Amino acid sequence: xxxxxxxxxxxxxxxxxxxxxxxxxxxxxxxxxxxxxxxxxxxxxxxxxxxxxxxxxxxxxxxxxxxxxxxxxxxxxxxxxxxxxxxxxxxxxxxxxxxxxxxxxxxxxxxxxxxxxxxxxxxxxxxxxxxxxxxxxxxxxxxxxxxxxxxxxxxxxxxxxxxxxxxxxxxxxxxxxxxxxxxxxxxxxxxxxxxxxxxxxxxxxxxxxxxxxxxxxxxxxxxxxxxxxxxxxxxxxxxxxxxxxxxxxxxxxxxxxxxxxxxxxxxxxxxxxxxxxxxxxxxxxxxxxxxxxxxxxxxxxxxxxxxxxxxxxxxxxxxxxxxxxxxxxxxxxxxxxxxxxxxxxxxxxxxxxxxxxxxxxxxxxxxxxxxxxxxxxxxxxxxxxxxxxxxxxxxxxxxxxxxx
Amino acid sequence: xxxxxxxxxxxxxxxxxxxxxxxxxxxxxxxxxxxxxxxxxxxxxxxxxxxxxxxxxxxxxxxxxxxxxxxxxxxxxxxxxxxxxxxxxxxxxxxxxxxxxxxxxxxxxxxxxxxxxxxxxxxxxxxxxxxxxxxxxxxxxxxxxxxxxxxxxxxxxxxxxxxxxxxxxxxxxxxxxxxxxxxxxxxxxxxxxxxxxxxxxxxxxxxxxxxxxxxxxxxxxxxxxxxxxxxxxxxxxxxxxxxxxxxxxxxxxxxxxxxxxxxxxxxxxxxxxxxxxxxxxxxxxxxxxxxxxxxxxxxxxxxxxxxxxxxxxxxxxxxxxxxxxxxxxxxxxxxxxxxxxxxxxxxxxxxxxxxxxxxxxxxxxxxxxxxxxxxxxxxxxxxxxxxxxxxxxxxxxxxxxxxxxxxxxxxxxxxxxxxxxxxxxxxxxxxxxxxxxxxxxxxxxxxxxxxxxx
Numbered sequence: 001x002x003x004x005x006x007x008x009x010x011x012x013x014x015x016x017x018x019x020x021x022x023x024x025x026x027x028x029x030x031x032x033x034x035x036x037x038x039x040x041x042x043x044x045x046x047x048x049x050x051x052x053x054x055x056x057x058x059x060x061x062x063x064x065x066x067x068x069x070x071x072x073x074x075x076x077x078x079x080x081x082x083x084x085x086x087x088x089x090x091x092x093x094x095x096x097x098x099x100x101x102x103x104x105x106x107x108x109x110x111x112x113x114x115x116x117x118x119x120x121x122x123x124x125x126x127x128x129x130x131x132x133x134x135x136x137x138x139x140x141x142x143x144x145x146x147x148x149x150x151x152x153x154x155x156x157x158x159x160x161x162x163x164x165x166x167x168x169x170x171x172x173x174x175x176x177x178x179x180x181x182x183x184x185x186x187x188x189x190x191x192x193x194x195x196x197x198x199x200x201x202x203x204x205x206x207x208x209x210x211x212x213x214x215x216x217x218x219x220x221x222x223x224x225x226x227x228x229x230x231x232x233x234x235x236x237x238x239x240x241x242x243x244x245x246x247x248x249x250x251x252x253x254x255x256x257x258x259x260x261x262x263x264x265x266x267x268x269x270x271x272x273x274x275x276x277x278x279x280x281x282x283x284x285x286x287x288x289x290x291x292x293x294x295x296x297x298x299x300x301x302x303x304x305x306x307x308x309x310x311x312x313x314x315x316x317x318x319x320x321x322x323x324x325x326x327x328x329x330x331x332x333x334x335x336x337x338x339x340x341x342x343x344x345x346x347x348x349x350x351x352x353x354x355x356x357x358x359x360x361x362x363x364x365x366x367x368x369x370x371x372x373x374x375x376x377x378x379x380x381x382x383x384x385x386x387x388x389x390x391x392x393x394x395x396x397x398x399x400x401x402x403x404x
Numbered sequence: 405x406x407x408x409x410x411x412x413x414x415x416x417x418x419x420x421x422x423x424x425x426x427x428x429x430x431x432x433x434x435x436x437x438x439x440x441x442x443x444x445x446x447x448x449x450x451x452x453x454x455x456x457x458x459x460x461x462x463x464x465x466x467x468x469x470x471x472x473x474x475x476x477x478x479x480x481x482x483x484x485x486x487x488x489x490x491x492x493x494x495x496x497x498x499x500x501x502x503x504x505x506x507x508x509x510x511x512x513x514x515x516x517x518x519x520x521x522x523x524x525x526x527x528x529x530x531x532x533x534x535x536x537x538x539x540x541x542x543x544x545x546x547x548x549x550x551x552x553x554x555x556x557x558x559x560x561x562x563x564x565x566x567x568x569x570x571x572x573x574x575x576x577x578x579x580x581x582x583x584x585x586x587x588x589x590x591x592x593x594x595x596x597x598x599x600x601x602x603x604x605x606x607x608x609x610x611x612x613x614x615x616x617x618x619x620x621x622x623x624x625x626x627x628x629x630x631x632x633x634x635x636x637x638x639x640x641x642x643x644x645x646x647x648x649x650x651x652x653x654x655x656x657x658x659x660x661x662x663x664x665x666x667x668x669x670x671x672x673x674x675x676x677x678x679x680x681x682x683x684x685x686x687x688x689x690x691x692x693x694x695x696x697x698x699x700x701x702x703x704x705x706x707x708x709x710x711x712x713x714x715x716x717x718x719x720x721x722x723x724x725x726x727x728x729x730x731x732x733x734x735x736x737x738x739x740x741x742x743x744x745x746x747x748x749x750x751x752x753x754x755x756x757x758x759x760x761x762x763x764x765x766x767x768x769x770x771x772x773x774x775x776x777x778x779x780x781x782x783x784x785x786x787x788x789x790x791x792x793x794x795x796x797x798x799x800x801x802x803x804x805x806x807x808x809x810x811x812x813x814x815x816x817x818x819x820x821x822x823x824x825x826x827x828x829x830x831x832x833x834x835x836x837x838x839x840x841x842x843x844x845x846x847x848x849x850x851x852x853x854x855x856x857x858x
Contacts, residue, residue, distance in 0.1 A: 005791035009495030289807035312784030392772035
């Protein structure tokens with residue numbers, strides 16, 4: 001045991017691989033699918049197959065959405081750099097390539113994270129290899145996800161789902177959707193459960209695809225559930241409505257996905273930072289790390305500040321993942337990472353556009369695209385404000401009733 | 405200076421040099437002269453104001469520096485000194501301190517809580533660290549933390565990480581007192597890192613013994629947009645050594661110091677020089693600042709100070725100097741993290757107790773989010789600082805990492821100090837609470853160079 005915050009040595013090959021994929025597979029089609037919104041990036045099928053191959057061989061160290069599951073009961077107390085660190089590092093690298101394409105990656109959906117986090121053994125096996133999207137948000141329910149209106153009513157050995165879900169990433173492309181619905185609105189958040197609904201299930205239909213500011217390669221669907229019958233065994237986790245546990249179980253997904261979204265912001269911001277550093281160097285501006293920022297050009301000073309903020313987001317993300325790898329509760333750190341990475345992601349990508357002037361604003365470069373892509377990362381899986389709320393409650397020791 | 409210039413208002417009292425007076429301005433200036441005159445005091449028109457201790461310090465002493473000890477030359481000047489090995493890098497991402505580091509942190513944390521914090525307010529007023537506190541800091545081994553074991557110190561490997569953790573823990577008690585307590589150790593650490601055999605043999609026994617001298621690493625200068633890598637202080641070669649000329653500011657405990665490490669330019673490169681306080685040509689005067697007051701900050705003036713040829717500490721290429729600047733900045737980052745933690749620990753219970761509109765102010769998002777952001781940025785500062793420290797300890801290049809840490813600690817540290825006062829409102833502005841002191845102390849980050857070193 002000794003403090004060391006350099007990127008873990010063990011994952012250098014993995015990150016190197018991801019970097020090559022991002023550079024040689026994602027970047028060349030980045031602008032193409034930004035323009036051709038809603039068109040399926042067929043190139044990704046081959047990539048997904050490659051990633052599947054990697055995870056089967058174990059070479060990926062569980063990189064990707066499936067890697068967030070925690071195995072309890074392991075008695076080994078040595079410090080681990082495991083699947084969670086591998087996941088955030090490889091996801092950051094892929095998002096250095098393209099966030100929208102990473103989100104469109106088959107079998108790597110957020111629904112897969114939910115399955116990995118809350119499914120029982122049997123379900124875990126049954127849904128292995130299924131590409132699962134995630135449906136939480138509703139037209140009238142955003143951050144207050146405890147108020148969802150979609151209902152699930154038990155009818156024999158099926159649940160009947162009714163309601164409307166919006167902002168479902170890969171909602172039209174995925175094999176299945178993990179849907180949040182309430183068993184009984186009167187029982188509040190404890191009655192909210194998640195259900196795996198396979199594509200093509202009668203009663204489920206994609207209403208429309210959104211036209212968005214950024215991550216346009218990734219499809220965002222509105223899905224209607226109209227008396228949609230789902231097998232009872234597709235309810236993830238326990239069907240019991242336990243007021244003490246219930247919602248916490250569903251929310252546990254977020255503890256695992258927040259560092260992943262933070263990693264996306266870290267990757268996207270680094271893309272902008274790397275290119276801007278290069279463009280500024282060509283324009284004669286470089287940072288001298290030993291000299292005071294105030295005696296250097298304003299552009300160099302800004303670059304230094306952005307790099308410091310970026311490093312903070314990067315390290316907070318690694319910290320949250322490291323804690324998960326070492327079985328420490330990381331809800332606070334996960335929210336810290338997402339809050340910092342989310343806001344820093346916007347500041348960096350947008351400032352890089354400004355620093356690069358019209359080169360940054362024009363579609364001739366990708367800087368303007370990253371300026372648009374980054375925005376969603378400060379919104380989905382819990383907005384900036386939700387993260388601050390979580391951090392504040394934890395630090396201050398206040399309940400959600402006290403600090404609303 | 406012409407008579408007209410004498411009457412110009414600019415260039416003093418914080419007035420820009422371009423300002424001019426109109427007739428009313430001259431009248432008011434005249435009235436002010438009268439108001440300041442002793443005449444009205446003699447006719448008892450005004451109660452004599454009690455003079456605070458710090459004003460004495462400010463206007464006060466200008467002495468030749470303390471000359472209580474002569475360091476007898478020992479060892480071989482041409483031999484390199486003892487160096488400790490770099491910490492072994494394992495390549496595993498890890499936030500856990502070693503057992504030794506944790507033990508050290510526990511001891512220092514207790515010291516900071518029970519001795520440092522209670523002494524902080526008074527030390528800030530008197531601009532002086534209590535003698536008992538400094539004595540106790542010697543007992544827990546602060547000055548020898550960075551001194552090689554072979555030379556009587558406690559460091560078996562590069563101590564940058566341990567030093568960082570200790571500085572953080574100490575600053576949680578008080579930043580000014582932390583600087584006062586760490587100043588001698590900074591010089592000892594510098595001797596451990598760059599000293600020749602002779603320099604180590606001559607000076608280090610004093611630091612590892614019972615009567616540890618005050619000592620200071622003097623790099624700051626009174627220059628706007630100061631760049632520590634290009635100091636104005638000069639070193640000129642003579643037949644048997646060097647002559648130093650220049651002014652160093654914000655030097656901790658300069659009046660008591662028996663040994664200085666001074667930065668000066670030699671042949672166009674910044675170089676470190678060992679200067680004993682008994683050397684003719686040194687003058688010290690009080691230089692109190694906005695904060696860090698417990699460190700008894702001083703201005704050190706060097707006028708034709710002659711030092712021997714073996715007074716150069718480290719190389720003359722600027723490499724040791726740059727390394728020294730980076731390690732010093734690292735220490736300041738650690739101090740910022742400790743002070744930031746003090747702010748967070750103080751405002752957390754306060755906002756939960758303080759009532760407004762019938763409930764604790766912590767129940768309001770505008771207040772709670774401020775606290776959340778303090779926590780987020782504080783942890784950011786800590787992680788960047790640890791990363792730089794771990795790289796320094798492992799002997800890796802850490803110039804980029806420490807620059808990033810310093811950038812973040814300067815900006816976010818000040819923000820935390822500012823929010824700390826804001827969260828207490830008017831109560832934060834008065835000295836009943838320590839947040840105003842932390843506000844002043846945290847402004848030092850990003851400005852201070854030298855003084856402390858890990």
